[in-house]
Amino acid sequence: MTILAALLLAAAPVAATHCTAPAPLAEPWTSWTQSGRAKAGVQAHGAPAMILGKPVTATLTPAAHVQFAVPPGKGAKDGHGGLFTLSLKQAARVGIALDGPAWVDVITGTQAIASVEHGHGPDCSGIRKIVWFDLPAGRHLVQIAGSKAADVRVMAADALANQLVG
Template identity: 80%
Template structure:
Protein backbone atom coordinates (compact mmCIF):
# COMPACT_ATOMS: atom_id res chain seq x y z
CA UNK A 1 0.00 0.00 0.00
CA UNK A 2 2.84 2.40 0.85
CA UNK A 3 4.46 1.76 -2.53
CA UNK A 4 1.18 2.42 -4.36
CA UNK A 5 0.74 5.72 -2.48
CA UNK A 6 4.33 6.75 -3.30
CA UNK A 7 3.79 5.93 -6.98
CA UNK A 8 0.58 7.97 -7.06
CA UNK A 9 2.37 10.97 -5.52
CA UNK A 10 5.22 10.68 -8.00
CA UNK A 11 2.82 10.54 -10.94
CA UNK A 12 0.68 13.50 -9.78
CA UNK A 13 1.21 16.65 -11.87
CA UNK A 14 3.05 19.46 -10.16
CA UNK A 15 0.68 22.40 -9.78
CA UNK A 16 1.90 25.86 -10.68
CA UNK A 17 1.80 28.19 -7.68
CA UNK A 18 -1.16 30.56 -7.47
CA UNK A 19 0.33 34.04 -7.56
CA UNK A 20 -1.46 37.13 -6.30
CA UNK A 21 1.33 39.34 -7.66
CA UNK A 22 4.62 38.85 -9.49
CA UNK A 23 7.56 37.98 -7.26
CA UNK A 24 10.23 40.67 -6.85
CA UNK A 25 13.37 39.60 -8.69
CA UNK A 26 17.00 39.92 -7.67
CA UNK A 27 19.84 40.86 -10.01
CA UNK A 28 20.45 40.14 -12.76
CA UNK A 29 16.71 39.64 -13.47
CA UNK A 30 15.22 42.89 -12.09
CA UNK A 31 14.20 44.14 -15.55
CA UNK A 32 12.43 40.86 -16.53
CA UNK A 33 8.95 42.42 -16.51
CA UNK A 34 9.96 45.27 -18.83
CA UNK A 35 10.15 44.43 -22.47
CA UNK A 36 10.22 45.50 -26.02
CA UNK A 37 9.06 43.51 -29.05
CA UNK A 38 11.10 41.76 -31.70
CA UNK A 39 10.70 39.36 -34.58
CA UNK A 40 13.16 36.49 -34.01
CA UNK A 41 15.28 35.78 -37.05
CA UNK A 42 14.59 32.85 -39.34
CA UNK A 43 18.24 32.95 -40.44
CA UNK A 44 21.45 34.26 -38.86
CA UNK A 45 21.75 37.20 -41.23
CA UNK A 46 19.37 39.85 -39.95
CA UNK A 47 18.66 38.16 -36.60
CA UNK A 48 17.92 40.79 -33.92
CA UNK A 49 20.42 41.47 -31.15
CA UNK A 50 19.78 40.57 -27.53
CA UNK A 51 21.11 43.19 -25.15
CA UNK A 52 22.21 42.03 -21.71
CA UNK A 53 19.56 42.87 -19.14
CA UNK A 54 16.94 43.90 -21.73
CA UNK A 55 14.08 41.40 -22.15
CA UNK A 56 12.02 41.21 -25.32
CA UNK A 57 8.82 39.47 -26.29
CA UNK A 58 9.72 37.84 -29.58
CA UNK A 59 7.51 36.53 -32.35
CA UNK A 60 8.78 33.13 -33.47
CA UNK A 61 8.56 31.29 -36.78
CA UNK A 62 7.39 27.70 -37.39
CA UNK A 63 10.58 25.68 -36.80
CA UNK A 64 10.59 24.14 -40.29
CA UNK A 65 11.27 27.63 -41.68
CA UNK A 66 14.18 28.49 -39.36
CA UNK A 67 17.72 28.03 -40.70
CA UNK A 68 19.48 27.15 -37.43
CA UNK A 69 23.20 27.95 -37.17
CA UNK A 70 23.76 24.48 -35.65
CA UNK A 71 21.41 21.56 -35.17
CA UNK A 72 19.25 22.34 -32.12
CA UNK A 73 19.79 20.11 -29.10
CA UNK A 74 16.08 19.35 -29.28
CA UNK A 75 13.78 19.97 -32.20
CA UNK A 76 10.02 19.74 -32.44
CA UNK A 77 8.86 20.01 -36.06
CA UNK A 78 5.49 21.25 -34.87
CA UNK A 79 7.02 23.90 -32.63
CA UNK A 80 8.32 27.41 -33.24
CA UNK A 81 11.83 28.76 -33.23
CA UNK A 82 13.98 31.77 -33.88
CA UNK A 83 17.46 33.24 -33.80
CA UNK A 84 19.08 36.16 -32.00
CA UNK A 85 22.61 37.50 -31.83
CA UNK A 86 24.44 38.21 -28.59
CA UNK A 87 27.74 40.10 -28.53
CA UNK A 88 30.07 40.08 -25.52
CA UNK A 89 33.07 42.36 -24.95
CA UNK A 90 34.60 39.87 -22.53
CA UNK A 91 34.07 36.27 -21.46
CA UNK A 92 31.17 35.84 -19.05
CA UNK A 93 28.68 33.40 -17.55
CA UNK A 94 25.44 34.29 -19.32
CA UNK A 95 21.95 33.15 -18.39
CA UNK A 96 19.22 32.92 -21.01
CA UNK A 97 15.75 33.12 -19.44
CA UNK A 98 12.51 32.12 -21.16
CA UNK A 99 8.90 32.47 -20.06
CA UNK A 100 7.68 29.28 -21.72
CA UNK A 101 8.73 25.77 -22.64
CA UNK A 102 11.34 25.77 -25.42
CA UNK A 103 14.86 24.58 -26.08
CA UNK A 104 17.66 27.16 -26.03
CA UNK A 105 21.13 26.77 -27.52
CA UNK A 106 23.99 29.22 -27.87
CA UNK A 107 26.18 28.76 -30.93
CA UNK A 108 29.76 30.02 -31.21
CA UNK A 109 30.89 29.78 -34.83
CA UNK A 110 29.08 26.65 -36.03
CA UNK A 111 29.20 24.72 -32.74
CA UNK A 112 26.61 24.68 -29.96
CA UNK A 113 28.14 25.60 -26.60
CA UNK A 114 27.43 23.18 -23.74
CA UNK A 115 25.31 24.66 -20.96
CA UNK A 116 26.87 24.70 -17.48
CA UNK A 117 23.69 24.94 -15.42
CA UNK A 118 19.94 25.16 -15.83
CA UNK A 119 16.91 25.57 -13.65
CA UNK A 120 13.64 27.35 -13.08
CA UNK A 121 13.15 30.99 -12.29
CA UNK A 122 11.78 32.06 -8.90
CA UNK A 123 8.16 31.08 -8.19
CA UNK A 124 5.64 33.64 -9.48
CA UNK A 125 8.34 35.48 -11.47
CA UNK A 126 7.17 34.54 -14.95
CA UNK A 127 10.59 33.01 -15.67
CA UNK A 128 10.00 29.37 -16.60
CA UNK A 129 13.63 28.42 -17.16
CA UNK A 130 17.16 29.80 -17.08
CA UNK A 131 20.00 28.11 -18.93
CA UNK A 132 23.56 29.25 -18.13
CA UNK A 133 26.51 29.22 -20.52
CA UNK A 134 30.19 30.16 -20.06
CA UNK A 135 30.81 32.18 -23.21
CA UNK A 136 33.96 33.71 -24.65
CA UNK A 137 34.07 37.27 -25.91
CA UNK A 138 32.63 37.74 -29.37
CA UNK A 139 29.41 37.29 -31.32
CA UNK A 140 27.14 34.35 -30.56
CA UNK A 141 23.85 33.05 -31.92
CA UNK A 142 21.04 32.26 -29.46
CA UNK A 143 18.65 29.68 -30.90
CA UNK A 144 15.14 28.92 -29.67
CA UNK A 145 13.60 25.64 -30.86
CA UNK A 146 10.59 23.54 -29.96
CA UNK A 147 8.52 26.40 -28.50
CA UNK A 148 4.84 25.49 -28.36
CA UNK A 149 3.73 29.14 -28.38
CA UNK A 150 4.37 31.52 -31.31
CA UNK A 151 5.92 34.08 -28.93
CA UNK A 152 8.46 33.91 -26.11
CA UNK A 153 9.80 36.43 -23.60
CA UNK A 154 13.58 36.09 -23.62
CA UNK A 155 16.34 37.80 -21.69
CA UNK A 156 20.11 37.37 -21.55
CA UNK A 157 21.88 38.38 -18.35
CA UNK A 158 25.44 38.38 -17.06
CA UNK A 159 25.74 36.41 -13.80
CA UNK A 160 27.94 39.18 -12.39
CA UNK A 161 25.64 42.08 -13.35
CA UNK A 162 25.45 44.64 -10.58
CA UNK A 163 27.27 42.38 -8.12
CA UNK A 164 29.25 44.25 -5.46
CA UNK A 165 32.97 44.52 -6.16
CA UNK A 166 35.17 43.31 -3.30
CA UNK A 167 37.12 46.14 -1.69
CA UNK A 168 40.89 45.96 -2.03
CA UNK A 169 42.83 45.88 1.26
Protein backbone atom coordinates (compact mmCIF):
# COMPACT_ATOMS: atom_id res chain seq x y z
CA MET A 1 0.00 0.00 0.00
CA THR A 2 2.85 2.41 0.83
CA ILE A 3 4.44 1.77 -2.57
CA LEU A 4 1.13 2.47 -4.35
CA ALA A 5 0.73 5.77 -2.46
CA ALA A 6 4.31 6.77 -3.32
CA LEU A 7 3.73 5.97 -7.01
CA LEU A 8 0.52 8.00 -7.05
CA LEU A 9 2.28 10.98 -5.45
CA ALA A 10 5.18 10.73 -7.89
CA ALA A 11 2.81 10.58 -10.86
CA ALA A 12 0.67 13.50 -9.68
CA PRO A 13 1.23 16.77 -11.57
CA VAL A 14 2.94 19.56 -9.67
CA ALA A 15 0.34 21.95 -8.31
CA ALA A 16 0.28 25.37 -9.97
CA THR A 17 0.61 26.99 -6.55
CA HIS A 18 3.92 25.26 -5.79
CA CYS A 19 6.57 27.90 -6.38
CA THR A 20 10.26 27.64 -5.69
CA ALA A 21 10.88 31.37 -6.14
CA PRO A 22 8.73 34.48 -6.62
CA ALA A 23 8.04 35.37 -10.21
CA PRO A 24 9.64 38.57 -11.54
CA LEU A 25 6.89 41.09 -12.15
CA ALA A 26 6.43 43.41 -15.09
CA GLU A 27 5.13 46.98 -14.91
CA PRO A 28 2.97 48.20 -13.35
CA TRP A 29 3.43 45.56 -10.61
CA THR A 30 7.22 45.72 -10.03
CA SER A 31 6.79 47.23 -6.55
CA TRP A 32 4.29 44.54 -5.40
CA THR A 33 6.76 42.98 -2.93
CA GLN A 34 7.71 46.26 -1.24
CA SER A 35 6.57 46.58 2.35
CA GLY A 36 4.12 48.98 3.82
CA ARG A 37 1.30 48.71 6.36
CA ALA A 38 -1.98 50.54 6.79
CA LYS A 39 -5.18 50.16 8.75
CA ALA A 40 -8.08 50.34 6.33
CA GLY A 41 -10.78 52.84 7.24
CA VAL A 42 -14.21 51.93 8.56
CA GLN A 43 -15.90 54.99 7.03
CA ALA A 44 -15.18 57.15 3.97
CA HIS A 45 -14.26 60.18 6.07
CA GLY A 46 -10.75 59.60 7.35
CA ALA A 47 -10.04 56.51 5.20
CA PRO A 48 -6.30 56.31 4.42
CA ALA A 49 -5.03 57.21 0.97
CA MET A 50 -3.97 54.51 -1.46
CA ILE A 51 -1.09 55.70 -3.65
CA LEU A 52 -0.64 54.35 -7.17
CA GLY A 53 2.26 51.90 -7.30
CA LYS A 54 2.64 51.61 -3.50
CA PRO A 55 1.45 48.29 -2.06
CA VAL A 56 0.38 47.95 1.56
CA THR A 57 -0.58 45.12 3.82
CA ALA A 58 -3.91 46.39 5.07
CA THR A 59 -5.40 45.49 8.42
CA LEU A 60 -9.12 45.05 7.90
CA THR A 61 -12.07 45.24 10.32
CA PRO A 62 -14.96 42.79 10.66
CA ALA A 63 -17.19 43.83 7.75
CA ALA A 64 -20.25 44.35 9.97
CA HIS A 65 -18.41 47.37 11.47
CA VAL A 66 -17.48 48.99 8.12
CA GLN A 67 -19.71 51.77 6.76
CA PHE A 68 -19.58 50.94 3.05
CA ALA A 69 -20.57 53.86 0.82
CA VAL A 70 -22.38 51.46 -1.53
CA PRO A 71 -23.32 47.88 -0.64
CA PRO A 72 -20.45 45.69 -1.84
CA GLY A 73 -21.04 43.31 -4.71
CA LYS A 74 -20.42 40.28 -2.50
CA GLY A 75 -19.66 39.34 1.07
CA ALA A 76 -20.59 42.59 2.83
CA LYS A 77 -21.68 40.85 6.02
CA ASP A 78 -19.05 38.11 5.98
CA GLY A 79 -15.39 38.31 6.82
CA HIS A 80 -13.41 41.53 6.96
CA GLY A 81 -13.43 44.75 5.00
CA GLY A 82 -12.10 48.27 4.82
CA LEU A 83 -11.92 51.50 2.87
CA PHE A 84 -9.21 53.53 1.14
CA THR A 85 -9.29 56.72 -0.88
CA LEU A 86 -7.62 56.96 -4.27
CA SER A 87 -7.02 60.31 -5.98
CA LEU A 88 -6.19 60.64 -9.67
CA LYS A 89 -4.92 63.78 -11.41
CA GLN A 90 -6.17 62.46 -14.75
CA ALA A 91 -8.41 59.70 -16.02
CA ALA A 92 -6.74 56.28 -16.01
CA ARG A 93 -7.29 52.55 -16.24
CA VAL A 94 -6.45 51.43 -12.70
CA GLY A 95 -5.93 47.88 -11.50
CA ILE A 96 -6.54 46.94 -7.89
CA ALA A 97 -4.52 43.84 -6.93
CA LEU A 98 -5.14 41.69 -3.86
CA ASP A 99 -3.16 38.77 -2.45
CA GLY A 100 -6.22 36.94 -1.16
CA PRO A 101 -9.86 36.31 -1.92
CA ALA A 102 -11.99 39.41 -1.33
CA TRP A 103 -14.41 41.62 -3.19
CA VAL A 104 -13.22 45.04 -4.38
CA ASP A 105 -15.36 47.95 -5.52
CA VAL A 106 -14.44 51.49 -6.56
CA ILE A 107 -16.96 54.21 -5.76
CA THR A 108 -16.98 57.62 -7.46
CA GLY A 109 -19.38 60.04 -5.83
CA THR A 110 -22.28 57.75 -4.90
CA GLN A 111 -21.91 55.29 -7.76
CA ALA A 112 -20.02 52.01 -7.93
CA ILE A 113 -17.87 51.95 -11.07
CA ALA A 114 -18.26 48.79 -13.14
CA SER A 115 -15.04 46.84 -13.60
CA VAL A 116 -13.78 46.54 -17.17
CA GLU A 117 -11.59 43.47 -16.67
CA HIS A 118 -10.50 41.06 -13.98
CA GLY A 119 -8.16 38.14 -13.67
CA HIS A 120 -5.34 36.56 -11.74
CA GLY A 121 -1.84 37.87 -11.25
CA PRO A 122 1.14 36.05 -12.77
CA ASP A 123 1.85 32.57 -11.38
CA CYS A 124 4.04 32.63 -8.25
CA SER A 125 3.71 36.43 -7.91
CA GLY A 126 1.60 36.52 -4.78
CA ILE A 127 -1.09 38.48 -6.66
CA ARG A 128 -4.30 36.46 -6.42
CA LYS A 129 -6.54 38.81 -8.39
CA ILE A 130 -6.50 42.09 -10.29
CA VAL A 131 -9.67 44.05 -11.00
CA TRP A 132 -9.41 46.86 -13.57
CA PHE A 133 -11.50 50.04 -13.61
CA ASP A 134 -11.62 52.99 -16.05
CA LEU A 135 -11.68 55.91 -13.62
CA PRO A 136 -12.12 59.63 -14.20
CA ALA A 137 -9.85 62.19 -12.57
CA GLY A 138 -10.79 62.94 -8.99
CA ARG A 139 -11.23 61.25 -5.64
CA HIS A 140 -12.51 57.68 -5.41
CA LEU A 141 -13.28 55.26 -2.60
CA VAL A 142 -11.87 51.72 -2.76
CA GLN A 143 -13.96 49.21 -0.81
CA ILE A 144 -12.64 45.79 0.17
CA ALA A 145 -15.20 43.30 1.50
CA GLY A 146 -15.59 39.62 2.22
CA SER A 147 -11.97 38.85 3.11
CA LYS A 148 -11.66 35.81 5.37
CA ALA A 149 -8.24 37.10 6.45
CA ALA A 150 -7.90 40.15 8.70
CA ASP A 151 -4.88 41.30 6.62
CA VAL A 152 -4.69 41.63 2.84
CA ARG A 153 -1.94 43.01 0.60
CA VAL A 154 -3.45 45.54 -1.78
CA MET A 155 -2.04 47.76 -4.51
CA ALA A 156 -3.48 50.16 -7.07
CA ALA A 157 -1.61 50.63 -10.34
CA ASP A 158 -2.07 52.70 -13.47
CA ALA A 159 -2.11 50.47 -16.55
CA LEU A 160 0.14 52.97 -18.35
CA ALA A 161 2.60 53.48 -15.45
CA ASN A 162 6.20 53.79 -16.53
CA GLN A 163 5.50 52.97 -20.16
CA LEU A 164 7.52 54.86 -22.72
CA VAL A 165 5.63 57.28 -24.91
CA GLY A 166 6.82 56.99 -28.49
